[in-house]
Amino acid sequence: xxxxxxxxxxxxxxxxxxxxxxxxxxxxxxxxxxxxxxxxxxxxxxxxxxxxxxxxxxxxxxxxxxxxxxxxxxxxxxxxxxxxxxxxxxxxxxxxxxxxxxxxxxxxxxxxxxxxxxxxxxxxxxxxxxxxxxxxxxxxxxxxxxxxxxxxxxxxxxxxxxxxxxxxxxxxxxxxxxxxxxxxxxxxxxxxxxxxxxxxxxxxxxxxxxxxxxxxxxxxxxxxxxxxxxxxxxxxxxxxxxxxxxxxxxxxxxxxxxxxxxxxxxxxxxxxxxxxxxxxxxxxxxxxxxxxxxxxxxxxxxxxxxxxxxxxxxxxxxxxxxxxxxxxxxxxxxxxx
Amino acid sequence: xxxxxxxxxxxxxxxxxxxxxxxxxxxxxxxxxxxxxxxxxxxxxxxxxxxxxxxxxxxxxxxxxxxxxxxxxxxxxxxxxxxxxxxxxxxxxxxxxxxxxxxxxxxxxxxxxxxxxxxxxxxxxxxxxxxxxxxxxxxxxxxxxxxxxxxxxxxxxxxxxxxxxxxxxxxxxxxxxxxxxxxxxxxxxxxxxxxxxxxxxxxxxxxxxxxxxxxxxxxxxxxxxxxxxxxxxxxxxxxxxxxxxxxxxxxxxxxxxxxxxxxxxxxxxxxxxxxxxxxxxxxxxxxxxxxxxxxxxxxxxxxxxxxxx
Numbered sequence: 001x002x003x004x005x006x007x008x009x010x011x012x013x014x015x016x017x018x019x020x021x022x023x024x025x026x027x028x029x030x031x032x033x034x035x036x037x038x039x040x041x042x043x044x045x046x047x048x049x050x051x052x053x054x055x056x057x058x059x060x061x062x063x064x065x066x067x068x069x070x071x072x073x074x075x076x077x078x079x080x081x082x083x084x085x086x087x088x089x090x091x092x093x094x095x096x097x098x099x100x101x102x103x104x105x106x107x108x109x110x111x112x113x114x115x116x117x118x119x120x121x122x123x124x125x126x127x128x129x130x131x132x133x134x135x136x137x138x139x140x141x142x143x144x145x146x147x148x149x150x151x152x153x154x155x156x157x158x159x160x161x162x163x164x165x166x167x168x169x170x171x172x173x174x175x176x177x178x179x180x181x182x183x184x185x186x187x188x189x190x191x192x193x194x195x196x197x198x199x200x201x202x203x204x205x206x207x208x209x210x211x212x213x214x215x216x217x218x219x220x221x222x223x224x225x226x227x228x229x230x231x232x233x234x235x236x237x238x239x240x241x242x243x244x245x246x247x248x249x250x251x252x253x254x255x256x257x258x259x260x261x262x263x264x265x266x267x268x269x270x271x272x273x274x275x276x277x278x279x280x281x282x283x284x285x286x287x288x289x290x291x292x293x294x295x296x297x298x299x300x301x302x303x304x305x306x307x308x309x310x311x312x313x314x315x316x317x318x319x320x321x322x323x324x325x326x327x328x329x330x331x332x333x334x335x336x337x
Numbered sequence: 338x339x340x341x342x343x344x345x346x347x348x349x350x351x352x353x354x355x356x357x358x359x360x361x362x363x364x365x366x367x368x369x370x371x372x373x374x375x376x377x378x379x380x381x382x383x384x385x386x387x388x389x390x391x392x393x394x395x396x397x398x399x400x401x402x403x404x405x406x407x408x409x410x411x412x413x414x415x416x417x418x419x420x421x422x423x424x425x426x427x428x429x430x431x432x433x434x435x436x437x438x439x440x441x442x443x444x445x446x447x448x449x450x451x452x453x454x455x456x457x458x459x460x461x462x463x464x465x466x467x468x469x470x471x472x473x474x475x476x477x478x479x480x481x482x483x484x485x486x487x488x489x490x491x492x493x494x495x496x497x498x499x500x501x502x503x504x505x506x507x508x509x510x511x512x513x514x515x516x517x518x519x520x521x522x523x524x525x526x527x528x529x530x531x532x533x534x535x536x537x538x539x540x541x542x543x544x545x546x547x548x549x550x551x552x553x554x555x556x557x558x559x560x561x562x563x564x565x566x567x568x569x570x571x572x573x574x575x576x577x578x579x580x581x582x583x584x585x586x587x588x589x590x591x592x593x594x595x596x597x598x599x600x601x602x603x604x605x606x607x608x609x610x611x612x613x614x615x616x617x618x619x620x621x622x623x624x625x626x627x628x629x630x631x632x633x634x635x636x637x638x639x640x641x642x643x644x645x646x
Contacts, residue, residue, distance in 0.1 A: 086534040097525045099544050
C-alpha cells in the first residue's frame with residue numbers, strides 16, 4: 001500500500017455526549033483517489049467524514065480527541081482557521097442543500113463570502129463550474145431564477161458546482177447520491193470519476209455497488225471502530241476479517257463469541273506469539289481466542305505469524321490509544337464461516 | 338339510530354357553532370362600535386374627526402388627530418427599538434449560545450412576557466421617566482436640536498418613554514417567535530454554508546435569515562400588534578396630556594387606547610362624548626385589523642415567492 005497521503009487521521013475519537021461515535025481511528029487517506037467509507041448505518045461513517053472539515057463540532061455536545069492532519073497540519077489545532085480549512089473541503093451532503101437564492105448566486109456564494117466582488121470574474125467562475133458539473137446547458141437561460149426550482153438531481157449538481165467554485169482540494173461526499181434518481185446518481189458518479197484526477201475524494205456510501213464502481217480505497221467501519229481498510233480490490237474481493245466479510249455478503253454482523261481471553265499487554269514479539277500459541281493449544285478446534293496486546297504489536301507481525309500457523313484471524317481492532325485486540329479462531333479444516 | 342352517529346353529529350355541530358361564535362365576535366364588536374359612533378359621524382365629518390387636533394368636548398370639538406399621532410409615535414418608537422434588539426437577541430440565543438444558556442434564556446423570556454403591564458408601567462415611572470428626563474432629553478436637546486427631538490416638555494413623561502416601555506414589553510414576544518422560527522431552519526443549510534468556508538455570521542446573514550424571513554416578519558407583526566393595543570403601561574408613562582399635538586419624541590403622547598381607558602365612563606353627560614370615544618375605539622380596531630392584514634399579506638407574498646422562486 002504505497003500512496004501519497006493527503007489526510008492522515010491519528011487516534012481520532014468522537015463523542016456525542018456520552019455516546020462514543022468513533023473509537024481511536026487511525027488511517028491515511030490517499031491523495032487524488034476516491035476513498036469510500038462503508039459500513040452499516042450508525043457506524044460513524046458520516047461522523048468520520050465530517051471530522052475532516054470540523055463540521056462535527058457543530059453537533060451539540062460533540063467532543064473530538066486525536067489528530068487529523070491535512071497537508072501535514074493538525075486541523076484541530078486551535079490556531080487553525082476553520083473557515084480556511086473548510087474552504088479546502090467541498091461537501092456534498094445527502095440531500096442537496098441549495099441556499100435560498102438564485103442558481104447564479106448559489107455558485108457565486110462561496111466566492112462572495114471569500115471577498116471576490118469582480119462581476120466578470122464571478123460570471124466566468126459560475127460558468128466554468130456549472131459546465132464542470134454538467135449543469136450549464138440545462139440552466140444557462142435561467143441563471144437568475146431560484147435554485148429551489150431545479151430538480152433534486154440538478155440541485156445536487158449545483159451543490160457540486162458550488163463546492164468546486166471555492167477551489168477545494170478535497171471533495172467530501174456524504175452519500176451524495178442516496179436521494180437522487182438513478183440517472184442523476186449516475187451523472188454524479190461520472191463527475192466524481194472525472195474529478196478524481198484533480199481532487200482527493202472521500203465518499204460515504206451505503207451502496208456497495210457504488211463503492212465497487214468508484215472506490216480506489218475502502219474504509220470499513222463498524223460501531224465506531226475501524227475494522228478494515230485498504231485498496232478497494234483487496235478489501236472488496238478478499239476481505240481479511242470476519243465482519244467485513246459478513247457485511248459484504250449482506251449477512252448480519254455479529255460479535256464473535258469469545259471462548260478465551262488472553263492479556264499480553266507489554267509482552268513483545270515473539271514472546272507474545274509463543275503465549276498465543278500455547279493458549280490456542282488449549283482450545284478446541286473452531287473456538288475463539290481474544291488476545292489483548294499493545295497496539296503496535298497487533299498492527300505488526302503478530303497477526304501474520306498467527307495466521308502463518310494456520311489459524312484464522314477474525315479481527316484486529318484498536319481498543320484505545322495503546323491497546324489493540326486480535327481475535328483468532330483456532331484452525332480447523334471443516335469450519336466454514 | 339346508532340348512538341355513536343348521533344354523538345358524532347352533535348359534537349360536530351356544537352363545535353361548528355362555537356367556532357362560528359368566536360368568528361362572529363370580531364364582527365359583532367366592529368358592528369357595535371360602528372353603531373355607537375354613528376351619531377358623531379352624522380354631525381361631524383370624518384375628515385374633521387381624523388385630521389383636526391382640537392379636542393374640546395364641551396364645545397363639540399372632537400379632533401382625534403393628536404391621539405392618532407400619539408399612537409403612531411409610541412408604536413413606531415417601540416418598533417424601532419424592539420425589532421432590531423430582539424431579532425439580534427434571538428439570533429444569539431439560537432445560533433451562538435450554548436445549550437445551557439439557551440435552556441436558561443427561554444423560561445426567563447417567557448416570564449418577561451407574562452408580567453402584568455402595570456408592573457412595566459410602574460417600572461417605567463421609576464426607571465425610564467428619570468432616564469429620559471435627566472439624561473436623554475437634555476442630551477438630545479443640546480446636541481440634536483432639530484425635528485423629532487425638539488420639545489419643551491421637561492417632565493420625562495413622553496412618547497419616547499412610552500415607546501421604551503412598550504419596546505421592553507414587545508421584546509419577549511418577538512424574541513420567542515423569532516427564536517422558534519430560526520430553529521425550524523434546517524441544520525443542513527447552515528452546514529452547506531459553513532462547509533464552503535463561510536463564517537457563522539455570513540451563514541446567518543446570507544442563508545439562515547433569508548430562509549427565516551417570513552417567520553421573522555410574522556414575529557414583528559405580532560409584536561407591533563401588541564404594541565398598538567397596549568394601554569396600561571403606556572398610559573402611565575407617556576404623559577397623556579390633552580391639547581398637545583406630539584411633534585417630537587419628547588412631547589407627551591396620548592395614544593388612542595389610553596384615551597379610551599381614561600375617559601370612557603366619565604363626563605358622559607356631554608353630548609356626543611361617548612360616541613367620539615367609541616369612534617376612537619373603532620379606529621383602533623380598524624387600524625389594528627388593517628395592519629394585521631397587510632402584515633399577513635406581505636408574509637403570504639414572500640412565502641409564495643419563496644416557494645415558486
